[in-house]
Amino acid sequence: MPSVIFFIVVILAGWYGYRAFKREAARVSQEVRQAEKEAQNRANGTLVQDPKTGEYRLRKD
Template sequence: MPQLIFFVVIAVVAYVGYRAFLREAERVTRRMERVRREAANRSMGTLVRDPRTGEYHLAKD
């Protein structure tokens, strides 16, 4: 029985770690795509509109 609990805990940790890895990979991919577009357009940054105030500011990572 302790072995079963051990393997279940390992499986849950592996699943959570895998999900965290996928989230981080998606974040890095989005950032690199934005950097690539900025380089192609020769821009210094990406402006993002604040929906509450209507003002624009540089995108933050």
């Protein structure tokens, strides 16, 4: 019985690790795509609108 519990814990830890890896990979991939898009447009950054003033400013990462 303890070996079954051990294998269940190992499987759950692996599943959690896999999901965390996928989430991190998607985040990094999104950052790379954004950087490629900025390089293609020869931009120095991405502008975002300040909700209070309505002015556009460079996005702070």
